[in-house]
Amino acid sequence: MKLTGAQILWESLVREGVTDVFGYPGGAILPAYDAMLAYPIRHVLVRHEQGATHMADGYARATGKVGVAIATSGPGATNMVTGIATAMMDSSAIVCITGQVGSKLIGSDAFQETDITGITLPITKHNYLVTSAEDVAPAVLEAFAVARGGRPGPVLVDITKDAQQGSSEVDWAAAEPHLSEAYDEALPGDGDARDAIELITAAERPLILAGHGVMLSGAERQIIELAERAQIPIAVTLLGLGGVPASHPLNLGMMGMHGEAWVNNAIQEADLLIALGMRFDDRVTGNLKTYAPTAKKIHVDIDRAELNKNVRVDVGIAKDLREALDEWLPLVKPGDRAAWLSRIDSLKGDSAVRDIQNLPDDGHLYAAHVINDIWRLTKGEALVVTDVGQHQMWEAQYYKHNRPRSLITSGGLGTMGFALPAAIGAKIACPGAEVWVIVGDGGFQMTCPELATVVQEHLDINIAIINNGFLGMVRQWQEFFYDKRYAATPIGGPNFAKLADAFGIAATTVTKRGEVAGAVEAARRLKRAALIDFQVEQEDSVYPMVPAGADLHKMIRRPSPIVETAAD
Amino acid sequence: MLHTFAVYVDNKPGVLNRVASLFRRRAFNIESLTVGHTETPGVSRMTVVVDTDEYGARRLEAHLYRLVPCRRVDNITTAPSISRDLALIKVAATGNARTHVMQLVDVYRARIVDVSPESLVIETTGTEDKIDSLVEVLRPYGVIEMVRTGRVAMARGTTPVRPIAPRVPPRAAPDVSGDVGNCSV
Numbered sequence: 001m002k003l004t005g006a007q008i009l010w011e012s013l014v015r016e017g018v019t020d021v022f023g024y025p026g027g028a029i030l031p032a033y034d035a036m037l038a039y040p041i042r043h044v045l046v047r048h049e050q051g052a053t054h055m056a057d058g059y060a061r062a063t064g065k066v067g068v069a070i071a072t073s074g075p076g077a078t079n080m081v082t083g084i085a086t087a088m089m090d091s092s093a094i095v096c097i098t099g100q101v102g103s104k105l106i107g108s109d110a111f112q113e114t115d116i117t118g119i120t121l122p123i124t125k126h127n128y129l130v131t132s133a134e135d136v137a138p139a140v141l142e143a144f145a146v147a148r149g150g151r152p153g154p155v156l157v158d159i160t161k162d163a164q165q166g167s168s169e170v171d172w173a174a175a176e177p178h179l180s181e182a183y184d185e186a187l188p189g190d191g192d193a194r195d196a197i198e199l200i201t202a203a204e205r206p207l208i209l210a211g212h213g214v215m216l217s218g219a220e221r222q223i224i225e226l227a228e229r230a231q232i233p234i235a236v237t238l239l240g241l242g243g244v245p246a247s248h249p250l251n252l253g254m255m256g257m258h259g260e261a262w263v264n265n266a267i268q269e270a271d272l273l274i275a276l277g278m279r280f281d282d283r284v285t286g287n288l289k290t291y292a293p294t295a296k297k298i299h300v301d302i303d304r305a306e307l308n309k310n311v312r313v314d315v316g317i318a319k320d321l322r323e324a325l326d327e328w329l330p331l332v333k334p335g336d337r338a339a340w341l342s343r344i345d346s347l348k349g350d351s352a353v354r355d356i357q358n359l360p361d362d363g364h365l366y367a368a369h370v371i372n373d374i375w376r377l378t379k380g381e382a383l384v385v386t387d388v389g390q391h392q393m394w395e396a397q398y399y400k401h402n403r404p405r406s407l408i409t410s411g412g413l414g415t416m417g418f419a420l421p422a423a424i425g426a427k428i429a430c431p432g433a434e435v436w437v438i439v440g441d442g443g444f445q446m447t448c449p450e451l452a453t454v455v456q457e458h459l460d461i462n463i464a465i466i467n468n469g470f471l472g473m474v475r476q477w478q479e480f481f482y483d484k485r486y487a488a489t490p491i492g493g494p495n496f497a498k499l500a501d502a503f504g505i506a507a508t509t510v511t512k513r514g515e516v517a518g519a520v521e522a523a524r525r526l527k528r529a530a531l532i533d534f535q536v537e538q539e540d541s542v543y544p545m546v547p548a549g550a551d552l553h554k555m556i557r558r559p560s561p562i563v564e565t566a567a568d
Numbered sequence: 569m570l571h572t573f574a575v576y577v578d579n580k581p582g583v584l585n586r587v588a589s590l591f592r593r594r595a596f597n598i599e600s601l602t603v604g605h606t607e608t609p610g611v612s613r614m615t616v617v618v619d620t621d622e623y624g625a626r627r628l629e630a631h632l633y634r635l636v637p638c639r640r641v642d643n644i645t646t647a648p649s650i651s652r653d654l655a656l657i658k659v660a661a662t663g664n665a666r667t668h669v670m671q672l673v674d675v676y677r678a679r680i681v682d683v684s685p686e687s688l689v690i691e692t693t694g695t696e697d698k699i700d701s702l703v704e705v706l707r708p709y710g711v712i713e714m715v716r717t718g719r720v721a722m723a724r725g726t727t728p729v730r731p732i733a734p735r736v737p738p739r740a741a742p743d744v745s746g747d748v749g750n751c752s753v
């Protein structure tokens with residue numbers, strides 16, 4: 001039986017197990033939309049195609065399934081670019097379907113023609129231009145295999161209008177994807193389990209660096225087993241939060257630019273770093289010349305191109321992390337590293353005194369208080385989606401994630417506007433989860449039209465705006481490094497509660513610490529979306545901070561006692 | 569140092585663009601890049617020469633493997649190998665000069681492939697050094713135009729060449745069920 005290219009598209013998606021897609025129609029994708037109604041697919045109409053990609057991304061990160069976004073040609077496709085780049089940087093498996101002008105028109109600057117495969121070439125794992133109905137199934141099925149295989153990432157399939165309208169028989173068995181075997185082969189020079197175990201056994205001050213790969217490979221249990229058996233403390237990256245329970249005694253907390261001071265200091269004192277599914281981003285290493293100067297390094301990453309990229313390693317293993325750890329575990333000897341663990345304890349020093357949670361309540365509303373209260377009241381069990389900026393770092397510091405995939409945040413690209421749409425995707429993937437959006441007043445204004453999507457889809461998500469009247473993180477850099485010249489960082493905005501009200505979302509404004517708990521509880525009780533505008537201290541900063549490119553141990557610490565910066 | 573890679577790719581539209589884009593994106597400098605058909609239908613072979621260090625070469629190899637159409641990458645820099653460049657050189661040569669040029673062509677075992685009253689076109693194959701040196705001696709006569717293919721290279725003997733990797737069904741993705749709220753994957 002012949003099917004149209006449009007029908008083959010949906011049939012392929014259904015065969016891949018897709019139940020939800022995020023999209024926005026237009027001329028070049030209309031045949032696909034017309035065919036969609038006959039398939040068991042929930043289509044979420046977004047308000048901007050960037051939102052569709054972030055939703056697919058949030059969906060993928062919450063579940064490990066592939067997220068799907070769909071858009072028309074030209075502006076629809078180009079609006080996806082930011083979301084695709086975001087997914088690429090954070091290894092998130094999404095498939096983007098775009099319509100394209102008819103194949104006869106390609107190259108003619110036809111209405112709404114754009115070379116989206118050319119544009120997205122460096123920000124996708126792979127992309128396809130499909131110009132005939134018979135090529136639809138092989139391209140779409142292969143796109144899913146590529147997106148989820150190896151190191152996950154975005155794939156784009158651009159389908160011309162005539163390919164959607166034309167028809168073809170489909171041999172589904174022949175359409176099954178086949179990928180080059182070469183990628184998985186070990187190469188000369190690769191390290192193996194024995195090399196790693198040798199270094200681990202010999203180390204006195206080892207430290208595990210756990211990244212996003214722990215969750216992407218499902219190695220949560222293995223990493224704990226390794227740490228416990230060999231008594232090795234763990235530091236996590238921003239995207240690694242939740243991969244190792246925050247409450248685990250060997251979990252030291254987050255490393256890097258806004259990591260805990262003792263974690264960064266421990267990295268600098270370690271004699272062995274065991275980097276597992278992380279990629280030594282400049283935000284976690286600081287100055288590479290002085291990074292972990294006394295440590296040997298083991299690096300496991302599924303992407304061989306990450307090995308020896310930023311940091312030279314002694315043992316580099318290009319492998320799925322869980323598979324690698326499964327090989328290691330039988331060889332790991334019980335270790336005793338009491339001296340090292342107590343040394344790290346002493347590194348904590350006066351950190352607690354400087355912690356804003358331990359400062360006397362002076363009636364001011366600090367973002368850290370808000371996030372700490374949300375953590376406490378949700379018992380640490382919410383699925384939190386953050387935007388980018390100060391609030392993102394405070395969330396990472398004060399919301400203690402014990403479960404994998406319970407924090408979704410744009411790490412690599414640092415995309416403002418990510419939180420609200422990504423949370424929509426996460427909520428649709430996990431309808432039973434309590435979803436909280438934590439977002440700055442700046443980033444919220446980038447994608448807030450998606451509030452209409454929240455309402456149209458009847459989603460019960462809670463939105464906490466950390467409203468400081470500034471593009472806070474940039475203001476902080478101006479305060480520290482540009483003599484407080486606040487060029488273009490004071491930002492106004494609407495009355496967020498009224499705005500939410502106009503969309504049909506329940507909202508309140510909170511200005512005092514005493515009101516936080518009540519507002520959070522009310523939002524949690526409500527069985528539909530709620531928004532809280534937390535009007536916090538305007539000029540608070542995130543501490544500690546390693547200035548960009550500085551030595552990891554040279555952190556700017558919170559002045560102690562705290563210095564008031566804003567008038568009451 | 570210069571690294572030479574033999575890269576096998578599926579002969580599909582846009583593949584050259586993907587490879588070139590990778591070099592640009594990762595800030596590698598291509599010294600030379602050639603593409604042509606191979607003994608296997610549907611598969612093209614590129615010879616890529618890149619100036620990078622040992623780590624860069626390994627990373628580049630890994631990046632090439634990330635490209636879906638890539639079937640095999642061999643770094644043949646240190647393997648005993650033959651490398652050749654082909655050049656067409658148009659030289660202004662009349663009267664006496666013409667005799668001199670023809671003698672040089674003989675010495676270099678090059679060939680004259682086109683003759684016109686004002687010029688000769690010389691074809692030569694060889695290592696890049698040999699061609700460079702021919703060009704230098706021809707220059708005083710007036711090189712009107714020149715085109716070179718860039719390097720093609722092949723390992724000597726029957727040293728086991730790794731076969732072009734087959735296409736196989738992808739490995740099953742790991743089961744990575746999260747544990748968030750009621751979210752069941």
Ligand SMILES: Cc1ncc(C[n+]2csc(CCOP(=O)(O)OP(=O)(O)O)c2C)c(N)n1
Pocket residue numbers: 387388389390391392414415416417439440441442443444466468470471472473474
């Ligand atoms: C799309 C985009 N544009 C610009 C930036 C640069 N940037 C990083 S943080 C930040 C400020 C964010 O302000 P806000 O959303 O209010 O959050 P806050 O830092 O105050 O918590 C900016 C502008 C970015 N990360 N993304």
